[in-house]
Amino acid sequence: MSSQSILINGRTAPFETGESILDAAKKIGIEIPTLCFLKRAMPTGVCGICAVEVEGASDLVTACNTPASQGMVIRTESPKVVARRRSLIKKLLSSGNHNCAVCGTGSGEWERFQALVQGRDNAQELCPVWGDCELQNLAFLYQVQGENTPEPAQEFPKVEINPFIVRDYARCIGCGRCAQACNSVQVNDAINYVPGEAKAGEFPLANEDCVFCGECIQACPVGALVEKNARYTVRPWETKKVRTTCSYCGVGCQLWLHIKDNRVVKVTGVEEVGPNWGSLCVKGRFGFHFVGHEQRLTKPLIKENGKFREASWDEALDLVAKKLGEIRDAHGSDAFGLLTSARVTNEENYIAQKFARAVIKTNNVDHCARL
Amino acid sequence: MTNPIGDVEKAKAILITGSNTTENHPVLSCYAKRAARFADAKIIVADPRKIPMVRHSVLWMRQKLGTDVAWINGMIHVIIRDKLYDEKYVKTRTVGFDDLAKTVGKYTPEFVEGITGIPAEDIEEAARIFAKAKSASILYTMGITQHICGTDNVKSLANLAMITGNVGREGGGVNPLRGQNNVQGACDMGGLPNVYTGYQPVANADNKKKFEEAWGVTGLNEKPGMTATRMLPAAHEGKLKALYIIGENPMVSDPDIDHAKACLEHLDFLVVQDIFLTETAQLAHVVLPSACFAEKDGTFSNTERKIQRVRKAVNPPGQAKDDWWILVELARRMGYTMNYAHSRAIFEEIARVTPSYCGVSYDRLEHDGLHWPCPGPDHPGTPCLHKEQFTCGLGVLHAVEWIPPAEQPDDQYPYYLTTGRHIYHYHTGTMTMKSDGLNKAAPECYLEITPADAKGLGVADGEMVEVKSRRGAITVKARVCDATEDGTVFLPFHYAKAAANKLTNTALDPIAAIPELKVCAVSISKTA
Structure with a gap:
């Protein structure tokens, strides 16, 4: 039990040495907004959104990288804090194509801006992550609108040369979470970005070290990094999310399958539990198209004269039962072998070996563990 | 894995061999990479290829193919010679040390260099890094096992881990990384020719009786069956007449595919149950369409023995069915009735007959998985094996000699x-x-x-x-x-x-x- 504590908004928050103000607040359920903060990486404080007021300090401090120290008295939503956050948010909104919360400075300005952004994206909608954006959430929370209407310019390139990820610098807020995800979490070192120093366009993706794990997409708080095949096609409110376990290698990453119209349209990592804590690889994140693929088998097939024909379940199963029974009776149980699968569930493997052992009476059961 | 995945990040030395971890277990590889980058862990790679993990290592040993026992024995030689082993652990928890010491006696770093091509000083260095680390983890995959001496390779790695006291230690362990989502589970469920669920041997009268009672049958076979690699030649010889393949594609994955094809074509009857018309399914007499992971409920057991839920997210296409449903229907037509309303009922039966799974239930798996063995409904699971003692009592050190691969280059195949x-x-x-x-x-x-x-x-x-x-x-x-x-x-x-x-x-x-x-x-x- 910790003997150290600080006071946040009048409530006592215990902490351990080394924990930040943000950690201590989280423990007692006080939410401090963040943008650049990424779990599992060293906090940088570069965005400044988590600014809080510490009694006796000359300026606001960033909660994510300021260690809690005994007796601190902190206010997380004081007028000074709110004013700072509003000004930071406004600056971010005005820095690119954040057209969800922009008001024009004069007549026609707003419309012109929207037309430019939509034309550039070749889209009818405002933003590829509309409704799933942390900057947008903050803009609504603090009632901020961007003021100027920047023209989508050469200095904000859109990079879509790789097969999986679109990086739109016009929507980048320079928080550096993508770089942290890449360099501190996945340790792929594919994004060369120093928070606060690099300009948009200077930390490209898809260099030779990028293996398209998509950790950067999952880390991006805005619409600057988006799955290529979900961009402008998948809206969060149109999908339902189902949690499951990845079906590729043996690590067993926990996945969210995003489902729209009975199809998997996107995959993200579950951040709350291991073994992956939100991380995925290129196959787990982008290799889901086999699920509803047109080449899937949909009916039992029986081969006749060297060619397959479709059959009903009754016909196919009756035939298999008859043939297996005949072979067992004529040649004995051990003339039958069953290869169960490292790809199917425990329950199915159990039934498969039970079938071989209890029904056919053979132990000729194996699977692809050796191959 | 003897240890949980999270332990890899706690290791101070990580020996990675026969595993192209960043490509084949990318998310797990991050644990090793983070340990090296942020916690000063030293990664040693022993691999014939310059795999991406080499970039994160302090030492890369490039062995000639099929020389693993030699370099591992070489490391053990140095560790024993320089008395870097964990004497107390060896004395209290293992048997066979003297034989091992005798066998590795001739595996001097120079001798090993001659076999493996790894410079003698690198063997010395690797041995020191590994033995002196507070905790040292071994990660390996098929580069170690897919050899005629695969078992010996694994025993050698186990020797190395045991003499340095790294089995049962946080951040240590002998950690095979499973290459398929549920290869651990398929083994746990008795998808092997010699064991029922939870590795209960079939050649045991008590187990026979137990499963006869559980399944309501008589005459279960006590004779261990054939492995997949022996079933195919048996088909060629005419001993195996019918083969039922679920979700596997030996026509691409098996060695010597042309021969594998000849074996399969020799069968009187081949059934393939799969999600696509694979190269193997094309050879079948009957193909049965099954549901894929996103279309079904159930559980997978991952490489760290963690049992996790699989949940249905979409409907299967057309008439494709759960693999278990197909087998239950087939059994019924062959005179044996099984009744399960849902995969949950099957899991409950698994828990009843499997001591290592008996404390696990769908309810407990709802938020997070459980590591087996989990011997009771209140047991928290066992992320790390062999902590106080080995499952079998004392850890057996196996003295093993290196043998060359079955096939070596010659004038015709250089x-x-x-x-x-x-x-x-x-x-x-x-x-x-x-x-x-x-x-x-x-x-x-x-x-x-x-x-x-x-x-x-x-x-x-x-x-x-x-x-x-x-x-x-x-x-x-x-x-x-x-x-x-x-x-x-x-x-x-x-x-x-x-x-x-x-x-x-x-x-x-x-x-x-x-x-x-x-x-x-x-x-x-x-x-x-």
């Missing part, structure tokens, strides 16, 4: 070939090759060949070559790079069109019956 996966495709490609992005990233097969070998053959990067072994031949694009050493080439085995396994050797490890997929001899020539 190159060594090794095979593996790369990051963009999975196994036989049945699933991943349905994603355009992955196909774009890795469209076709390639042969990794060194600049010197390519020059000797007059082959330029991107040119087509024929690769031939005693068993078959394929045509493939040359990728000239320094991944392997001169005289050794590499092929990914994903691609049915240029199937590496047309070339590979069927020679088996005598104990595990695993084929020597990682070493064979080939010739290479430029195609006209």
